[in-house]
Amino acid sequence: MRLKKCLMFQGTGSDVGKSVLATAFCRMLRQDGHSVAPFKSQNMALNSYVTRDGLEIGRAQGVQAEACGVEATADMNPILIKPSGDTRSQIVVRGKPLGDMDARSYREDFHRGAWAVILDAWERLRKQADVIVIEGAGSPAEINLKDRELVNMRLAKTIQAPVLLVADIDRGGVFAQIVGTMELLEPGERERVVGFLINKFRGDPSLLEPGLRWLEERTGKPVLGVIPFLPDIRIEAEDSVALDHRPRMRGEGERIRMAVIRHPRISNFTDLDPLEREPDVELDYVDRPESLGSPDVIILPGSKNTVEDWLHWSRMHLADAIRRRMEEGARVVGICGGFQMMGEEIRDPRGVESDRKRAEGLKVFPLVTDFSPEKRTLRVRGVVSARPESWASLKGLPVSGYEIHMGITHPTSGREPLLRIAAEGEAERAEGSITPDGRHWGTYLHGIFDNDAFRRSWLNGIRRDKGWLPLEETVRFREMREAAFDRLADHVRQHVDLKRLYRILGWSTERA
Numbered sequence: 001m002r003l004k005k006c007l008m009f010q011g012t013g014s015d016v017g018k019s020v021l022a023t024a025f026c027r028m029l030r031q032d033g034h035s036v037a038p039f040k041s042q043n044m045a046l047n048s049y050v051t052r053d054g055l056e057i058g059r060a061q062g063v064q065a066e067a068c069g070v071e072a073t074a075d076m077n078p079i080l081i082k083p084s085g086d087t088r089s090q091i092v093v094r095g096k097p098l099g100d101m102d103a104r105s106y107r108e109d110f111h112r113g114a115w116a117v118i119l120d121a122w123e124r125l126r127k128q129a130d131v132i133v134i135e136g137a138g139s140p141a142e143i144n145l146k147d148r149e150l151v152n153m154r155l156a157k158t159i160q161a162p163v164l165l166v167a168d169i170d171r172g173g174v175f176a177q178i179v180g181t182m183e184l185l186e187p188g189e190r191e192r193v194v195g196f197l198i199n200k201f202r203g204d205p206s207l208l209e210p211g212l213r214w215l216e217e218r219t220g221k222p223v224l225g226v227i228p229f230l231p232d233i234r235i236e237a238e239d240s241v242a243l244d245h246r247p248r249m250r251g252e253g254e255r256i257r258m259a260v261i262r263h264p265r266i267s268n269f270t271d272l273d274p275l276e277r278e279p280d281v282e283l284d285y286v287d288r289p290e291s292l293g294s295p296d297v298i299i300l301p302g303s304k305n306t307v308e309d310w311l312h313w314s315r316m317h318l319a320d321a322i323r324r325r326m327e328e329g330a331r332v333v334g335i336c337g338g339f340q341m342m343g344e345e346i347r348d349p350r351g352v353e354s355d356r357k358r359a360e361g362l363k364v365f366p367l368v369t370d371f372s373p374e375k376r377t378l379r380v381r382g383v384v385s386a387r388p389e390s391w392a393s394l395k396g397l398p399v400s401g402y403e404i405h406m407g408i409t410h411p412t413s414g415r416e417p418l419l420r421i422a423a424e425g426e427a428e429r430a431e432g433s434i435t436p437d438g439r440h441w442g443t444y445l446h447g448i449f450d451n452d453a454f455r456r457s458w459l460n461g462i463r464r465d466k467g468w469l470p471l472e473e474t475v476r477f478r479e480m481r482e483a484a485f486d487r488l489a490d491h492v493r494q495h496v497d498l499k500r501l502y503r504i505l506g507w508s509t510e511r512a
Contacts, residue, residue: 008027009135011136012165015362024067024489038067041078048267055094056097084226084265084305089102143184149485170202194222202229225408255281259286260284264312267301273477275455277457277477307348307353333450342361345361352406365435384396395463423436
């Protein structure tokens with residue numbers, strides 16, 4: 001039976017697990033034989049995703065589309081807000097950057113236009129799947145924002161979506177979270193809530209029972225699931241707040257130590273997820289130079305504001321600390337904004353990303369980056385073309401990934417490219433850069449470490465330099481992601497009363 005239904009996840013706050021639970025339901029409904037699609041009307045995130053047709057959306061909706069087994073489209077996240085400072089953000093509409101706005105301008109000037117964009121995307125998307133799994137943002141009880149909010153209860157009312165309210169028991173005060181949120185909702189909004197999901201539970205569930213009974217009596221709404229904390233979930237995170245809870249990777253034996261520089265405006269840090277899965281990698285996120293330690297590899301990831309972030313590190317003398325580690329033998333890798341930082345200079349004369357016009361780079365490569373208003377968002381494929389002898393085992397390996405950047409990087413003298421790549425319909429071109437000894441390299445290619453053969457061959461080169469035997473390619477990252485979706489779905493299915501939920505929604509319980 002074709003459901004032609006929707007279900008919305010809202011939360012008592014940010015980082016309570018809405019994205020993860022929405023992803024779980026995307027996979028569960030797919031497992032049950034339905035065509036499913038995700039939707040988030042407005043997303044604020046620096047981790048983004050490039051669709052097959054070169055449009056940019058929030059990473060969570062791209063990942064949820066993968067869980068649904070469908071291609072991601074811009075309709076799944078029609079408005080993406082990418083903060084570039086404390087008060088300004090880049091506004092991406094239908095997958096393309098519209099421009100930068102401050103919060104007041106967005107609320108006062110863009111509100112009506114944004115609402116029209118959202119409803120237009122919804123109308124197209126709802127015709128393409130049996131079930132739409134919708135994710136809200138933050139909390140629906142932000143009183144100061146409710147008159148013009150675009151992503152929670154106003155949307156639920158407009159599209160007639162039932163709402164599951166998600167609360168995080170791990171941060172404490174779960175009953176206050178739920179009751180307080182319900183009290184601040186309007187009566188019609190409370191009616192939209194069909195039940196509660198209590199997330200990230202640890203301990204003996206029997207001790208929670210008296211509180212659950214009280215909560216159901218107090219609110220008149222059922223608790224439809226208490227979901228235990230699932231360690232090492234292996235689903236890509238959307239927001240850098242997830243890094244605050246990420247355990248440091250530690251282990252015994254032969255470990256390649258990597259330090260990832262955590263920029264103030266770090267973006268697309270999910271590029272490093274595949275490295276965390278490798279058995280011989282020990283990876284730390286570093287937010288101050290004195291925490292750098294003595295790593296084998298220093299990674300400069302992407303940034304939403306490359307100039308400001310690099311000036312921040314310059315004030316903290318990070319460049320000097322990196323140069324000292326390089327003299328001691330550390331390798332340096334830069335991805336996107338991190339690649340730009342490794343050049344001689346970063347220039348932004350038109351204020352595309354920052355009010356600061358220029359910043360002196362790390363000077364690893366003879367490159368200069370100039371920012372321009374045009375943003376490149378595309379998927380690419382290619383091969384490793386690096387010629388250093390130490391890269392002989394990597395040369396010719398296929399790679400694929402995506403680009404999201406506004407800077408144009410050009411050489412000031414001869415340079416050694418890392419890759420030769422092309423997007424569909426484009427001519428092949430040289431991309432990235434590598435030093436003659438092969439120790440330091442950079443690229444605009446997000447997702448380069450998703451390529452299993454490339455990742456393992458590069459790690460084995462480091463192992464050979466350390467006098468260790470190479471490891472076989474054991475981690476299949478894409479297969480691991482699929483397994484993670486199934487593991488998450490199985491976990492949530494065990495702890496949510498799906499038959500009761502489906503009865504409340506009026507859905508068939510045949511597969512629940």
